[in-house]
Structures are given as structure tokens and as C-alpha cells.
Amino acid sequence: DAMVIQNPRYQVTQFGKPVTLSCSQTLNHNVMYWYQQKSSQAPKLLFHYYDKDFNNEADTPDNFQSRRPNTSFCFLDIRSPGLGDAAMYLCATSRGSGAPDTQYFGPGTRLTVL
């Protein structure tokens, strides 16, 4: 089935140790998003790619970087995780056709920082 896949589902890292989260999609969608969601809060958009065009939200910390090497894959790099970065990280995709279009979410990666 076409879908959005995130690996790993659970990631434990140490304070300050770089970590990379991955997302892949078989929907052939133009747009890929990374969200951070903390407990009982709304998803917060970190950045998104329209094809290869990178769009960074103004309040996304420099500690967060992203790469999209091709249409199917997108990575979230956290260069020096702090305790406050512990959260669920959601990847989503959309067609990006300009018409109203839902986002399709992956299952998320829950990051724990020790």
C-alpha cells in the first residue's frame, strides 16, 4: 500500500549526540513536511520541501536541519539534541497541487533524550 514510512519508530539518544530521523513515501507527493509534537500540544511545523525547494519556519532552531536527496526520502538531523527536543517527530506529505489537499502523516518517531 502507498504510504508514509518513518524509521525508527522509537529513538533514544544522549544529550548532545547527533541523531537522524528518516521518512520515506511511496505516494509520489511533491511536498514533504517535518513536524515536532510535544505531549498534549498541536504539531508544530519545523520545515517543508516543495520538491527540492526548502522552506524553513522562522522559529525553527538552527539545531534542526533537513535533507531531501530525492522525491521519496527526507531526513531530519538534530545536531545537538537537548532535553527539550524530546518529542514525537511527524513526517507528512501532500500533493502540492495548489488545490486544497490533505496531508498524509507517517506513524511518527518518538525521540527520547537522556
Next chain:
Amino acid sequence: GQNIDQPTEMTATEGAIVQINCTYQTSGFNGLFWYQQHAGEAPTFLSYNVLDGLEEKGRFSSFLSRSKGYSYLLLKELQMKDSASYLCAVDNYGQNFVFGPGTRLSVLP
């Protein structure tokens, strides 16, 4: 600025009807979406509105009034599995979704 408001929590009884409200003020509007999110899981799409009026999808309906910046999600014949958070999100153009804080619904037997 961007602002979306929803009630924080609601409680309803199995078999009943519940209405979850959402008000929004965004710089652009290209549609309003409703998602369901169970604890520890990703949001799943429920419904969306672009034009004013009611959209019905089985037990779920969503209403939009663009002039009032208002939407609601109506859930009928509530089931225990409907206990979840319900997120209202506005497509603000430019692939920019703005999510509301979510409403945590508890369905009681």
C-alpha cells in the same frame, strides 16, 4: 498572525452526539481540515471544507463559515473508539498548515 482556538477537553456518552468547535484567524485560507489523533499515534484525516456549509462523511460531519472564521466537527453515535484528540488545521497557502491545539474527547460508557 495565525491563531486557531479549540476547547481543550470535552466529555460525552457513548451513543450521543458531540460538536467540537474551531475558530480561526489566519493570513490566508485554502481550506480547513479535521484530523483525529489517538494517543501516541499520527493524525489521520477525517474531513475538510473549502466552501461554506456542511460536509457529511458517515458518522462525521464538518461545517464551515468563512465569514465567521468558524468550523465545527460533529460526531454522531459516539463509540468508545472515538476517544481521541481532534485537531483543526487551516491550509494557509504555500503548503503551510496551521494546527489548532486540539480537543481531547473522552467517550464514557
